Amino acid sequence: HNLCDQGGAALINDGSSHMTSFET
Structure with a gap:
């Protein structure tokens, strides 16, 4: 989740x- 959040x-x-990005 951190990756998506960033x-x-x-x-x-x-x-x-x-x-x-969030969905991916």
């Missing part, structure tokens, strides 16, 4: 990308 945090700005 990647999602950076992509959270994109919004859509955040969802993809």
Whole structure:
């Protein structure tokens, strides 16, 4: 989850990308 959280945090700005990273 940490990995997803880290990647999602950076992509959270994109919004859509955040969802993809979180799900992946």
